[in-house]
Amino acid sequence: MNTPSLLLDGLPVPFSVGQTIMEAATAAGIFIPHLCHHPDFKPQGSCKLCTVKANGRYVSACTMPAKDGMEVENNSPDLNDKRRTLLQMLFVEGNHFCPSCEKSGDCLLQALAYELEMLTAHFPQFYPDRPVDASHPEVLLDFNRCILCELCVRASRDVDGKNVFALSGRGIGKHLIVNAESGRLADTGFALADKAAHVCPVGVILAKRRGFLQPIGCRRYDRQPIAMQPARPLASGGNGPES
Amino acid sequence: MADECFDATAVAALLQPIVERHRRDPLRLLQILREAQEVFGYLPRTALTAIADAVELPRARVEGVAGFYSFLHLKPVGRYRILFSDHVTDRMLGSVELMDRLCNRLWIERGKVSEDGLVSVDTTSCTGMCDQGPALLVGGRPLTRLSAERIDRISELVRAQVAVSDWPEEWFLVADNIRRRDVLLASAATPGEALRAAVARGREQLLHELKRSNLRGRGGAGFTTHTKWETARRAPCGDPQGGRYLVCNADEGEPGTFKDRVLLASHADLVFDGMSVAAFAIGAGQGLLYLRGEYAWLLPALHEKLARRRRNGLLGVAVCGQEDWNFDIDIHLGAGAYVCGEETALLESLEGRRGVPRIRPPYPAQQGYRGQPTVVNNVETLCKAALIALRGGDWFAGLGSKQSTGTKLLSIAGDVESPGVYEYPFGVSIDQVLHDCGAGNAQAVQVGGPSGSCLALHEFSRRIAFEDVPTAGAFTVFGAHRDLFEVARNFAHFFAHESCGFCTPCRVGTTLVANCMDKIANGNGSQYDIGEIFRIHRLLHAASHCGLGQTACNPLFDTLNKFRPAYERRLRSLDFAPAFDLDQSLSIARQMTGRDDPAAHFGPAAGVQRAER
Numbered sequence: 001m002n003t004p005s006l007l008l009d010g011l012p013v014p015f016s017v018g019q020t021i022m023e024a025a026t027a028a029g030i031f032i033p034h035l036c037h038h039p040d041f042k043p044q045g046s047c048k049l050c051t052v053k054a055n056g057r058y059v060s061a062c063t064m065p066a067k068d069g070m071e072v073e074n075n076s077p078d079l080n081d082k083r084r085t086l087l088q089m090l091f092v093e094g095n096h097f098c099p100s101c102e103k104s105g106d107c108l109l110q111a112l113a114y115e116l117e118m119l120t121a122h123f124p125q126f127y128p129d130r131p132v133d134a135s136h137p138e139v140l141l142d143f144n145r146c147i148l149c150e151l152c153v154r155a156s157r158d159v160d161g162k163n164v165f166a167l168s169g170r171g172i173g174k175h176l177i178v179n180a181e182s183g184r185l186a187d188t189g190f191a192l193a194d195k196a197a198h199v200c201p202v203g204v205i206l207a208k209r210r211g212f213l214q215p216i217g218c219r220r221y222d223r224q225p226i227a228m229q230p231a232r233p234l235a236s237g238g239n240g241p242e243s
Numbered sequence: 244m245a246d247e248c249f250d251a252t253a254v255a256a257l258l259q260p261i262v263e264r265h266r267r268d269p270l271r272l273l274q275i276l277r278e279a280q281e282v283f284g285y286l287p288r289t290a291l292t293a294i295a296d297a298v299e300l301p302r303a304r305v306e307g308v309a310g311f312y313s314f315l316h317l318k319p320v321g322r323y324r325i326l327f328s329d330h331v332t333d334r335m336l337g338s339v340e341l342m343d344r345l346c347n348r349l350w351i352e353r354g355k356v357s358e359d360g361l362v363s364v365d366t367t368s369c370t371g372m373c374d375q376g377p378a379l380l381v382g383g384r385p386l387t388r389l390s391a392e393r394i395d396r397i398s399e400l401v402r403a404q405v406a407v408s409d410w411p412e413e414w415f416l417v418a419d420n421i422r423r424r425d426v427l428l429a430s431a432a433t434p435g436e437a438l439r440a441a442v443a444r445g446r447e448q449l450l451h452e453l454k455r456s457n458l459r460g461r462g463g464a465g466f467t468t469h470t471k472w473e474t475a476r477r478a479p480c481g482d483p484q485g486g487r488y489l490v491c492n493a494d495e496g497e498p499g500t501f502k503d504r505v506l507l508a509s510h511a512d513l514v515f516d517g518m519s520v521a522a523f524a525i526g527a528g529q530g531l532l533y534l535r536g537e538y539a540w541l542l543p544a545l546h547e548k549l550a551r552r553r554r555n556g557l558l559g560v561a562v563c564g565q566e567d568w569n570f571d572i573d574i575h576l577g578a579g580a581y582v583c584g585e586e587t588a589l590l591e592s593l594e595g596r597r598g599v600p601r602i603r604p605p606y607p608a609q610q611g612y613r614g615q616p617t618v619v620n621n622v623e624t625l626c627k628a629a630l631i632a633l634r635g636g637d638w639f640a641g642l643g644s645k646q647s648t649g650t651k652l653l654s655i656a657g658d659v660e661s662p663g664v665y666e667y668p669f670g671v672s673i674d675q676v677l678h679d680c681g682a683g684n685a686q687a688v689q690v691g692g693p694s695g696s697c698l699a700l701h702e703f704s705r706r707i708a709f710e711d712v713p714t715a716g717a718f719t720v721f722g723a724h725r726d727l728f729e730v731a732r733n734f735a736h737f738f739a740h741e742s743c744g745f746c747t748p749c750r751v752g753t754t755l756v757a758n759c760m761d762k763i764a765n766g767n768g769s770q771y772d773i774g775e776i777f778r779i780h781r782l783l784h785a786a787s788h789c790g791l792g793q794t795a796c797n798p799l800f801d802t803l804n805k806f807r808p809a810y811e812r813r814l815r816s817l818d819f820a821p822a823f824d825l826d827q828s829l830s831i832a833r834q835m836t837g838r839d840d841p842a843a844h845f846g847p848a849a850g851v852q853r854a855e856r
Contacts, residue, residue, distance in 0.1 A: 046745050048786045048788070051785065085778070085779075126754075168307040170743060170744050171754070172750055172753075178303060179302050
């Protein structure tokens with residue numbers, strides 16, 4: 001029997017049964033924008049950046065199983081416009097000030113905004129009140145930048161076995177919480193060596209005393225746009241994810 | 244009780260009987276949290292820690308669940324918690340003015356607890372009393388047909404600290420208001436009759452009858468019931484001994500719908516018969532009824548009915564003499580989350596988690612409750628299944644239209660003479676319904692609630708049917724004097740409040756749209772904002788994770804297309820107007836400094852001041 005394959009923007013992409021569209025594309029070196037997806041973790045499909053059109057229907061590439069002969073539209077003006085709007089929504093929902101952010105240049109949200117040519121936040125800013133948590137001796141939590149991708153939740157639960165993070169609230173009030181009655185990271189079992197300390201795609205979970213160790217301008221996405229990067233990004237010396 | 248006056252030992256002792264009653268089962272977390280709140284008035288931090296320890300879940304997970312549901316509180320809400328139903332029909336009957344009146348009488352601000360911790364007043368999503376509004380919930384009990392006099396009496400009772408149980412009993416009466424009966428509402432089947440008929444037919448024949456009936460789900464989506472049952476019956480099951488589940492979706496949250504309330508209040512045995520019939524067909528050993536938190540007041544009567552059925556051999560071991568079939572029904576209460584009406588969110592909630600819709604596939608019929616094959620059916624669908632067990636598939640298929648067999652219950656409210664529940668064969672025209680309920684001057688009908696469609700005058704010849712105007716049952720009529728913009732604005736805020744927040748488009752988009760509608764309402768809107776609403780509508784429709792987000796902008800889309808003047812007369816005649824007023828934003832600074840001279844103003848206001856001088 002022939003290897004099954006799908007058509008991604010007209011290009012045949014082989015896959016093995018059980019793979020998602022995202023996995024098939026990644027294996028073939030084709031970039032589908034994403035934020036909450038990470039190859040090491042169970043897909044969750046919440047950011048919707050990876051929305052593609054499969055056989056005419058909008059689906060999340062990270063959760064939709066690939067099917068033989070499936071026609072998938074990825075890099076199209078319509079989809080990129082929708083993705084840009086989603087990015088703008090994430091930018092106004094939180095407090096994102098790239099020029100002063102320690103994660104600038106290593107940030108997936110910022111890299112995608114460049115990639116998808118997002119020029120402004122477009123929508124009125126929400127300016128939510130999200131106090132930082134500096135209680136932990138090694139790590140700072142700056143909730144202002146949280147995009148609710150749940151990668152830290154998944155990493156702490158599935159890899160570290162600690163369940164340090166969870167989500168509370170609902171709708172626009174949804175927010176990240178930590179596993180302590182005091183609500184402070186210092187009172188959890190969190191450690192800098194945890195996987196969860198190194199998966200944040202934006203600048204929420206930051207190692208203390210390492211700020212700007214790597215100068216802005218020499219960081220991962222400064223060197224090469226995200227769509228040109230190898231599927232598994234290189235580890236960086238600063239506060240970048242070590243995936 | 245004041246915040247954080249609980250010490251950990253005392254809290255654990257108070258919680259002990261609750262967690263033991265639920266066998267420390269983490270899947271029963273939501274029920275445990277609900278009951279714990281009844282003890283403390285809210286959920287203190289120490290209680291969350293104690294519950295987490297008892298059910299062996301991470302504390303943050305427990306807090307995350309408590310933070311998801313509207314009826315669970317992490318901060319004190321007062322000994323009297325008064326929630327006004329905020330459906331558009333309540334508003335049309337003056338609920339906003341009544342709430343203001345109560346707040347004034349009690350000297351409190353909406354949404355804030357009084358300083359003595361006695362009372363708080365707020366709004367909640369539609370409580371399913373549209374036929375007898377305006378309505379409110381106090382201590383979880385519904386109070387209907389509010390009037391200014393009644394509001395004044397309520398404020399006196401609260402201030403005199405009279406227990407809600409001692410308030411006049413007639414205030415809490417809930418009428419059925421059944422206005423038109425057809426095969427379901429006129430059914431005189433005795434408890435257990437349908438189940439015995441199903442057992443007499445046998446599984447194969449029962450499923451065959453169901454197939455011939457062409458029964459489709461009454462919850463809105465219209466999926467063929469037989470397909471669901473057959474899939475669940477054939478799906479491999481991890482546990483061969485009663486590992487399948489039957490869930491009755493009684494989370495009737497769609498604003499404007501209340502027909503399930505009437506079925507549960509007055510035809511509960513038919514609902515339980517339907518559940519038993521379905522369970523028999525698929526071989527389920529356990530039935531679960533998920534009752535929306537707003538209907539908690541129905542609970543005692545439902546438990547009593549279940550107890551009677553157990554005594555009569557209709558539930559329990561070897562039901563109806565079937566040696567190989569044990570079946571019982573458990574009731575789970577929701578806690579104020581519309582999204583839990585979505586069947587996979589409902590399953591998450593049943594398993595004690597945040598009500599976030601699951602990724603499909605797998606579908607519940609393959610892997611549902613506890614990962615086992617599960618059928619989730621609407622209350623009305625199960626009643627219809629009971630009737631089919633009694634009278635056969637051909638009889639049922641002879642009612643209604645070819646693609647939409649049988650009858651449909653409509654919950655009719657708004658500008659009509661006789662609001663209530665009407666049962667019609669499918670295929671009835673909107674015109675006919677409007678005539679029957681006494682809607683003299685209707686300009687629009689919202690069919691199927693906010694997530695359904697808004698029909699204008701020229702569409703009143705259309706018919707209620709899956710192939711024309713599908714509906715879960717809401718039928719809300721707006722007279723010629725109503726402002727459709729305000730209707731749509733109410734719905735926009737409803738979706739923003741009820742979005743679960745899982746996916747980006749719905750979480751942020753519903754709030755952006757609600758803000759946009761407020762901007763237009765405040766007189767700062769322009770054509771630009773109309774364009775923004777359409778743009779967000781397209782994104783939500785395409786990229787949202789579940790039906791809530793996909794349909795959240797429908798009411799705006801419909802009213803913009805059919806009632807555009809309602810929007811346009813509010814717009815400034817500019818291409819763009821900002822949401823904020825620069826001069827207005829300086830008013831606090833002016834107040835603080837006691838200045839009101841021209842230099843303390845911006846823009847035209849400064850000019851006017853100068854001209855006045």
